[in-house]
Amino acid sequence: MIRLFWRDITLAFRSGGGFGLGLGFFLILVTLVPFGVGPDSAQLQIIAPGILWVGALLACLLSLDRMFALDYEDGSLDLLLTAPIPLEGVVAVKALAHWITTGLPLVIAAPALGFLLHLDMAAYKWLIITLLVGTPALSFIGAFGAALTVSLKRGGLLMSLLVLPLYIPTLIFGAEVVRRGAEGFLVGTPLALQAGITAGAIALLPFAAAAALRVAAR
């Protein structure tokens, strides 16, 4: 399992591996927003939590279809299915590797981009916390979507349609925590709900994704 984790991380950093794809997209999106909306700092401050969260979500989505599709194409997935490690574990490990190469860089880059959008000082802490709590859910929900569409060539559109509705609660609660944090309100409820979604996704979706992969292998 640890081997698989390091293999996925190594692959992500080698050429054509997809590390930086999500991060680059996130940077571009957030830098472009002030050009589109205008330099009015009050206006940017209002939309900043939403933009940062939508950007993180789309950046995550961008690299999802590679999670299982590459292994499916080169035959590794068949071999992993017959290997002596549980497929649920394979899914969980691959989702974790996806989070580390996609989600974690977003968490680290977000404060710098919050500065570009005049994010309220009080909100930085909550931005980092919600991204840290919320982005694992994006990777695990995404793993389920990627597993469902693994046998389709260019299944990206279908996968986006399947995954985006499931992302919405995480987005709503994440942006809500940051907005409340900026205005000095209590953030406990949305943060707890977001953490609950993440915990549920990590606990349940590897099983669903593994079932989907077994069907795809037939």
Place this chain on the structure above:
Amino acid sequence: MSFISVTDLAVSRGGLPVLEGLTFAVKAGEILVLRGPNGAGKTTLLRTLAGLQPPFAGAVTSDPDAVAYAAHADGLKATLTVTENLSFWSGVYGGGDIAPALKHFNLEALRDRPAGNLSAGQKRRLGLARLMVTQRPIWVLDEPTVSLDKASVAIFAEAVKEHVAKGGAAIIATHIDLGFEETVFDVTPFKARHDVVRNDFDTSFDDFEDDKDGAFL
């Protein structure tokens, strides 16, 4: 005691049975070679034996953790080196030593080359070297000699012989003669018949179809 035994097995592809009524067993030290024309269902049978898909009917009795499967695709990552690819699979299967496998398949000179830069035959050799590091007793191989030259085929045949001599077994779908003492199993007579209308739905139509069979072929 047989490693893997199959009773009245039917296998299906896309929900349609392709082979039915298969019964055979493979014991330690045996090599079973599957033959049959393209599309006969050899791959589907091997995938069923490897546990990748459930039987359509009948039963496969084997320890699922005893089978090492090698398909048309080698499961190699183009950006990882030969050693990295092989030690990954060795790690997954519990840490067998990769040096003998590299040596046997003549890959030592290529060990630090990314797998993406290998030729088709070299990739194939690396894919087969993976079997040696799995340390599993039953090798289920689907056309293992595709894109191998004569010398590599001999290397591969030697690896299978060694494996079988050490108490392993192999089930191989292939079109060429590998020079084993093998049991040949032709799957053609077990082709599932879609032309037969079941439940005696229309006997005269059945007969007509049966008569025409020869003419179409």
